Amino acid sequence: MELSLLLSQLFNGIATGMLYVLMAMGLTIIMGTMGVVNFSHGVLFTFGAYFAFTIAAKAGFWAALVAAPFVVGLIGMVLERGLVSRVYGKDPLYGLLLTFGLAMALEEVIRIGWGTTGLPFSPPDFLSGFIDLKIMFYPAFRLAVLGFILLLIAALWFFLERTTTGKIVRAGIQDSVMVGILGVNTKALFTGVFGLGTFLAGLAGVLSAPMSGIMPTMGDNVIMPSFIVIILGGIGSFWGSVTGGLMLGIIVSLCIQFVPAVAELSMYLVMALVLLVRPRGLFGEEGLFE
């Protein structure tokens, strides 16, 4: 088997993995800070894509890229204030059930608002071609997404490590009770974290739209992989999401290359193995959810 093919599959796997990283990042800060398993993350991803479609139709791609995630983040904060905050402190299963029901209802809202059939969405013109990478031709848009998400990861890292707010968020992930005792407004913190997490989901949706098209069920394909990534990487862990996302992207690409029949199966096998053998994942904290 040619080396260039292997390299191209690895590269493509990393590029695909980047989207998983983005989704996982949002999921993990919500789960880590508030202990909520956000099943509606996939639907919020879908909202990002649909809002992008509507905004782009009036104001172009770039306006959509900037505005759509904020709209989704806003919706996230409203949901948090109105509904999700009511299950804080309870058995985490309530959060799971609540967001499961929300996902069901919200997906239907999308169908009502935009119809049940797929919608077209194109990348901006200058990014719609492909670039010669020697080992293969690669879509310019996917390269741009790859680069963009890398920048975003760096920005998030800077935010979490170097800014005060970011440090508070990290502290909240560590121990939200302690943070409250130390005088931080936990209500605002939680709303903010939920908003940030859903913002990232919406952003992932916008970036995904030109690559995979827009349809009401597009969240279904990403919600489970996102959970698998945070389990693999460790709930609440920044580098866990990054590593987990990249690993999953690579695993899937290599499976498609060598044993296509088990590509989907392999994801769940990894999930089961990690949960059985080392539930906290690669970088997670022990005993977080037991």
Added chain:
Amino acid sequence: MKDEKGTKVSRRNFLKLSGATAAGAAGLLTGGLSGLTAGPREVFAKEELKVGILDPYSGPYADSGREQTNGALIAVDEFNKKGGVLGRLVTTVQEDDATNPGTSVQKGKKLIDEVGVKYIVGGVSSATGLAVSALCQEKKVIYMSVGCHSDDITVGDKAHRHTFRPTCSNTMLARATASYIADKFGKKWYFITSDYSWGHTGRDAFKKVLAGKGGKIAGEDLTPLGTTDYSSFLLKVRNARPDVLIVSLYGNDLVSCVKQFNQFGMRKEMQIGGPLNGLEMARVIGKDSNVGYWGMPWDITVDTKGSKTFTANYKAKYGKLPSWRAFLGYIGMQQLLAGIERAKSPEVKKVIPALEGAVFDGLKANKSYWREWDHQCIQDTYCGRAKSGAEVKHEDDLFEIVAMKKGDEVAHTRAENPVKLEAL
């Protein structure tokens, strides 16, 4: 508190009983509401002819489902303008099969058990087509498997006496398309196939033609229905350096794959083609990315009086040009109603023989007919070339017919299809 020995009905238990009864009554009431609104229809039931339409309005094939139903409704209008069928106005009950065989059986049962239809028209995914076909055989209901192309629908032990197939089979499409592609572009092919019956039989039909021409298979992959990301598969394809990539994909899957085929720059390296493509997908692919050679049961450019009339009627009613899905919906419904008229009876046992062997104007150059031993509609089958860029003169000018084969030339022969339809 708990009171296991008490014989009095405590307040709590009374509430529980009312609760259960209330829930049950609520259930019955909602059922009753539907009964109430069904009221007026029930009154006229004797004068109406109810036909069930079962198409996907959600899921990967939703666009095609809508088009198909639209076409069927044009046929209903035509008959009702003339006073209906056997003096009865035709009404339709539409259900969404969600491009999913489980749902299609649930909805099919609803149409048959609850609404009481004796005929079901529709179907895009052959998975739903096969499932509904089995259901209709069991319930003795006529099924017009309007848009299901998998060979299985009329071949072998999955074919049934109560099912008719108004569209072409995969084999017909492959024989009209594959030889053209092999002659023009080369005989080393890679296959990407949707992992269910239609994909499989489409791929197999293309493989057969390829083998007949002494061609080679460069590689093949199966993708689940609903796959949106073909990038890893396309990298494999490129590495295999075939002359042609044959994609047995449809709906959103086909759109994603063709778009990504363009995005990965493979257009300059190989040709692409497959059993099916159509207007509703090409519109979403976009004229700049539209490419390839595809089997097509019909196209707006078919130059017959019947086709032009149909296209005009469709445009008048819906404000846009019809895809071949609409054409199929029209033919399927029209043929069912014509069959009932010809049988002079709505009884299933009489309508089926009235259809078998019937010759009719299928809006094509040559007449179409229902082959009585497999219920396949024998008709002209086309190969279409996708147009792109500057040659697209208006927004629906997306295909050009490059080849046509007569039905008898490309359909399964008796020797190739040892099917035995059940007795009535």
Added chain:
Amino acid sequence: MIWSKKDILWIGAVAALFAVLPLLLPKIGSSIPVGTEIMIWGIFAMGFNILLGGTGILSFGHAAFFGLAGYATGLLILKDRLPLVLAIPVAVLGAFLAAALIGALIIRKRGIYFAMLTIAFGQMFYFIASQWNSLTGGLDGLTGFKRTVFLGFDIKPEVNFFYFVFGFFLLTLLFVRALMNSSIGKTLVAIRENVHRAEFLGIDVKKYQHFAFVVSATFSGLAGALYALLLNFAFPELLHWKTSGDAVLMSVIGGMRAFFGPLVGAGIFVFLRDIISTYTAHWALPLGAIFVVFVLFFQKGILGIFERGNGE
């Protein structure tokens, strides 16, 4: 006394209501198979609730056993391999064994991890069914089988099959009630209320949780076998975690703590899906919204509304 007088009264009343359903349903614009479906989902949900409401464990993977038994039934009666009277028990036994094995593997985990593991295993079943084309028919589903005769009783007609399922439905009601009345049932509830105290009292918590998992899964299997026979069709979605979610939905909306809760939930679910979907395809919105409301405010479900203030 495994059943109290009250229990017999209640179960009798519900049984009587269902017994006359085939006469009522067509008169209100519905159909007999809808009633059969309510009973089948009732069996699924009530069995499932032994685990959720009874023992306090959330599983999102019970559809794996539902679908497994469904496919097994289909495969066993295909081409007349086995008569129905053997096929159903064998299929249910299959579900039982699969649950025993998987349960033993995962029961040591708790809470969210356990729920995630059930999703993982359920999805593995789903993908195997979707891709093992030669055995299961893959995404096309399994056709070619149909229910015919059970011990000489013709169950092809919908009304006959209704009463056939009714028999299993009645047995389920009686069994689940008896189980929850028994000392095993009370132990499960004790574990649900306070795991640590139960451990402290010397109860082998893991063994009882495993038991609840296996018993509830067996009922899921029974429901699955009957569902495949209702449709004469088995398909991959039967195994999907969203189908498991349906059982959760029914239990929560109807009331996890009330014996008939899951049955009420099943009835609401089927009617909403069947009746409302005639008027609007968007029935999932009110259903999801109702579910959210119940999770937040009425954690005891519909029947719990009538119980509030009285405790259990």
